[in-house]
Amino acid sequence: MPRSNVLTPQAVDFPQWYQDVVAKAELAEGGPARGTMVIRPYGYAIWERMQGELDARIKAAGARNAYFPVFIPESYFRREAEHVEGFSPELAVVTHGGGKKLEEPLVVRPTSETIIDSFFAKWVQSYRDLPLLINQWANVVRWEMRPRLFLRGTEFLWQEGHTAHATEEEAHRYALRILTDVYQDFMVEVLGVPVMTGRKTERERFAGAKTTWAAESMMRDGKALQMGTSHELGQGFAEAFGISFSDESGRQSFCWQTSWGASTRLMGALVMAHGDDLGLRLPPRIAPVQVVVLAVRAEDGAGEAATRIAESLAKAGHRVELDTRTDLSWGRRVVGWEIRGVPVRLEVGPRDLSEGKAVLCRRDCNSKTPVSLDQVEAEVAKALEESQEALLGEAREALEARTAKVASLEEAEEAAQSGFALLPGAALASERAAAGQGEARLNEAGVTVRVLQRPDGSLPGADEELTSLVAVVARSY
RNA sequence: CGGGGAGUAGCGCAGAUGGUAGCGCACCUGCUUUGGGAGCAGGAGGCCGCGGGUUCAAGUCCCGCCUCCCCGACCA
DSSP: OOOOOOSOOTTTOHHHHHHHHHHHTTOEEEOSSTTOEEEOHHHHHHHHHHHHHHHHHHHHTTOEEOOOOSEEEHHHHHTSHHHHHHHGGGOEEEEEETTEEEEEEEEEOSSOHHHHHHHHHHHOOBGGGOSEEEEEEEEEEOOOSSOBTTTBOSEEEEEEEEEEESSHHHHHHHHHHIIIIIIIHIIIIISOOOOEEEEOOGGGSOTTOSEEEEEEEEOTTSOEEEEEEEEEEETHHHHHHTOEEEOTTSOEEEOEEEEEEEETHHHHHHHHHHOBTTBOOOOTTTOSOSEEEEESOSTTTHHHHHHHHHHHHHHTTOOEEEEOOTTSOHHHHHHHHHHTTOSEEEEEOHHHHTTTEEEEEETTTTEEEEEEGGGHHHHHHHHHHHHHHHHHHHHHHHHHHTEEEOSSHHHHHHHTTTSEEEEEHHHHHHTTSSTTHHHHHHHHTTOEEEEEEOTTSOOOOTTOOGGGSEEEEEOBO
């Protein structure tokens, strides 16, 4: 029997491949209203693992979870000029409730700076109340005209952190701590997705922020995806909402703030950073099912052996699923697990059992190796560890191979057709003298500056001049 | 909002000049299979987007409406 293609190959049509995987792996499907999404159990299980890993890191960074309302009085939005200007095109506004027209329309939160800050103003009185570090897990609504499952939708799930600090320096350090210790660490260590961190340009900055920091990754088609952002808000919101405190000497000052978020878009990144023509490839640390044990058939002791193996692996601490659906065809079962990206598959059948073996299949490299039954536990543990590393390594190699150093806008445009371009800030700034002109030209070509970094790839200072930095240029999702 | 399409079974589609609504996948039942999306046989499933009109007769022709999708300016 030949392996049949259930998915559109990536090389044929990458966006179609993505849609196929999301559908066939039963991650999500579209809701009845445009831009809405139903996250199916398997997709949600992955999201729950992301939440758990991120939440632990957020708490390690000192923030605590809370919850604020989904409805925000419209007037709150108007208090910060740049914020309202940036968000008004994508707001959903409730004008009626209980059958009556509302006195004041309510905005369905697109982000929660305004509502949270109005409470920060009450909670913060003294320097002793600082820093105030809050996170919330919530859904947000931003009207979208061109939705794509997980990547861009009218409603999506995320976590948004909001903090208030006594000094600019402290807020700066915290924003970067979140970027590296929470986001980057999670993305690299758990998702196995290498990221390029850096500062956003003025043009790409969050509406109302002083500086926006971001982690960008490369998908398998060479396009960039913003995985998470961390903003230094300065004192703009604090002034608008009156978040002030008296310091040790009794002087009143406005707080310095940060906000940061990562969303269900990470699901899309996970799919597109690792997936191949056979479907998803999940790194073991994020996989809801790490090992699936398949009984080839129910008879000849295979069913019992599979059950026994599954139990021992579960006892060893792995997330295991036992598949004894011998009424289904073999190919269907295998392909189903493959599409779902389960890292390790153990095939238990009479043929191998008679030799005291089972077949261990790794999804990352699609290898098949017979292993002795008494070695199964050790071999599975080893395979999971290696698979995690291999996926990260493969993604790193792809990122490096498709990242080109360029010297001009033309070269950057060219290189961005297949990957990332590293363009000296000087080349970007010098273009037609006026600042931002070079970036505008890139944008016209469908290419954007993803982040600014130092030449060695490290994070630049908040005010470090463009001319001394390097722009990571790419097409993006 | 400008340009281009499409609404028929859960999904994907076909239905020349009007005449009993079909195909593939999926689903149900049975038998045979079972180490890479199995085979055979049988079966269930429809307000043909909505409203009007023409006609003996409309998925098909005419008018109106609605919705969705694709391509161009912002965003996690």
